[in-house]
Amino acid sequence: MRTQVTIIGGGPSGLLLGQLLHRCGIDAVVLERKTRDYVLGRIRAGVLETGFVTLMEEAGVADRLHREGHVHDGTVIACGGESFRIDFTEHTGTPVVVYGQTEATRDLYDAREASGAQTIFEVDDVVIHDADSDAPYVTYSVNGEPRRIDCDFVAGCDGFHGVSRQTIPLDVRKEYEKLYPFGWLGILSETPPVGNELIYSNSERGFALCSMRNENLSRYYIQCSLSESPDDWTDEAFWEELKRRIPPEVAERLITGPSIEKSIAPLRSFVTEPMRWGRLFLCGDAAHIVPPTGAKGLNTAASDVHYLYHGLRQFYETGETEGIDGYSEKALRRIWKAERFSWWFSSMMHRYPDQSEFDLKMQRSDLDYLRDSAAQQKAFAENYVGLPY
Ligand code: RFL
Numbered sequence: 001m002r003t004q005v006t007i008i009g010g011g012p013s014g015l016l017l018g019q020l021l022h023r024c025g026i027d028a029v030v031l032e033r034k035t036r037d038y039v040l041g042r043i044r045a046g047v048l049e050t051g052f053v054t055l056m057e058e059a060g061v062a063d064r065l066h067r068e069g070h071v072h073d074g075t076v077i078a079c080g081g082e083s084f085r086i087d088f089t090e091h092t093g094t095p096v097v098v099y100g101q102t103e104a105t106r107d108l109y110d111a112r113e114a115s116g117a118q119t120i121f122e123v124d125d126v127v128i129h130d131a132d133s134d135a136p137y138v139t140y141s142v143n144g145e146p147r148r149i150d151c152d153f154v155a156g157c158d159g160f161h162g163v164s165r166q167t168i169p170l171d172v173r174k175e176y177e178k179l180y181p182f183g184w185l186g187i188l189s190e191t192p193p194v195g196n197e198l199i200y201s202n203s204e205r206g207f208a209l210c211s212m213r214n215e216n217l218s219r220y221y222i223q224c225s226l227s228e229s230p231d232d233w234t235d236e237a238f239w240e241e242l243k244r245r246i247p248p249e250v251a252e253r254l255i256t257g258p259s260i261e262k263s264i265a266p267l268r269s270f271v272t273e274p275m276r277w278g279r280l281f282l283c284g285d286a287a288h289i290v291p292p293t294g295a296k297g298l299n300t301a302a303s304d305v306h307y308l309y310h311g312l313r314q315f316y317e318t319g320e321t322e323g324i325d326g327y328s329e330k331a332l333r334r335i336w337k338a339e340r341f342s343w344w345f346s347s348m349m350h351r352y353p354d355q356s357e358f359d360l361k362m363q364r365s366d367l368d369y370l371r372d373s374a375a376q377q378k379a380f381a382e383n384y385v386g387l388p389y
């Protein structure tokens with residue numbers, strides 16, 4: 001088989017890139033290790049920057065997002081029983097949109113199917129060959145049968161545990177990593193959200209986040225220890241702990257119910273450089289991870305897709321390589337800023353096992369400064385809604 005761009009990974013990065021390329025007549029095949037239902041069963045991001053929404057529009061898949069997504073003009077930050085609000089729209093002129101990653105992924109799969117673009121599910125043994133030549137190809141198997149795709153370019157959109165990043169030789173690749181000594185225990189419940197906006201809470205018992213998907217679907221997280229398993233937490237225990245970590249008046253109006261999903265995610269900051277090796281380009285979680293505190297994971301994946309799409313389009317339309325040559329540097333410049341924001345916001349909101357009294361005072365004054373300074377709120381809002389592409 002031959003295609004122009006082989007996309008490894010049918011998560012949001014791979015699907016969005018595939019759809020944008022398809023719309024301008026560039027042929028791409030998506031190889032996905034799992035089934036469509038498995039990919040859609042993963043509950044992940046919920047907050048979309050305007051940049052992501054614009055890309056969905058460009059890909060022709062934003063109708064449902066516009067109908068069902070919820071525009072949020074601000075967020076609430078709580079600490080020690082009190083809380084304050086940061087108004088994104090007042091400070092930046094831009095809101096964010098609450099729309100689940102699952103829904104965006106479903107829209108992209110539906111559009112891909114409707115356009116007849118090819119996705120091959122349940123692929124195993126994916127290997128990228130000759131990425132540093134002009135004639136790369138990818139081998140893989142389906143049901144034990146070996147197959148091969150020849151192509152012009154390979155987009156590595158296969159997430160943190162994929163094979164694409166590992167294809168870049170160790171003497172070329174440099175990785176930067178920070179692990180956090182805690183995780184997030186998240187639940188999804190068919191209950192109305194406790195507030196109109198997200199509430200990020202720093203409490204002495206640990207971080208908590210009240211988020212949502214729609215009027216009757218709420219997403220809540222609490223900081224937990226990495227040795228814990230979701231099975232250690234009954235729904236009742238989760239709700240009780242959440243209530244202790246959010247302001248009392250919020251806890252009082254919290255409506256609880258059975259969880260329909262419960263999982264623990266570790267927190268990690270990670271970047272690999274460069275994001276391009278020959279004709280292989282890394283996109284999204286394959287190249288970088290942020291702790292979820294700033295809601296930047298999916299959104300940084302989208303900015304990569306934006307730069308790569310424009311680079312590939314320029315190449316196919318004009319033969320010029322400036323866009324693809326500048327891809328890694330441009331993408332990384334924005335990634336590192338998102339890494340900084342996510343690291344800083346995480347550091348301000350969580351309890352660390354080895355935190356000294358001095359560290360706690362620093363955290364508290366960071367929060368006080370954010371509450372009291374319009375300049376700091378503007379900086380927060382600018383980062384939260386997404387830095388320009
Ligand atoms: P994905 O979603 O991991 O998709 C990669 C796909 O590649 C497939 N794959 C392979 N396919 C073929 N061959 C192989 N060898 C393969 N290896 C892997 C996988 O099956 C998968 O389908 O990466 P992608 O597309 O780059 O998207 C990244 C986002 O999923 C991720 O950044 C966000 O979910 C992060 N994130 C959040 N981001 C936000 O922007 N806002 C949020 O509010 C937000 N909340 C979150 C989050 C991530 C979380 N978890 C669980 C890590 C909340 C949580 C709890």
Ligand code: PHB
Nearest residue numbers: 045046211292293294295
């Ligand atoms: C979510 O709704 O899953 C969510 C929202 C904001 C974050 C992280 C996760 O910062």
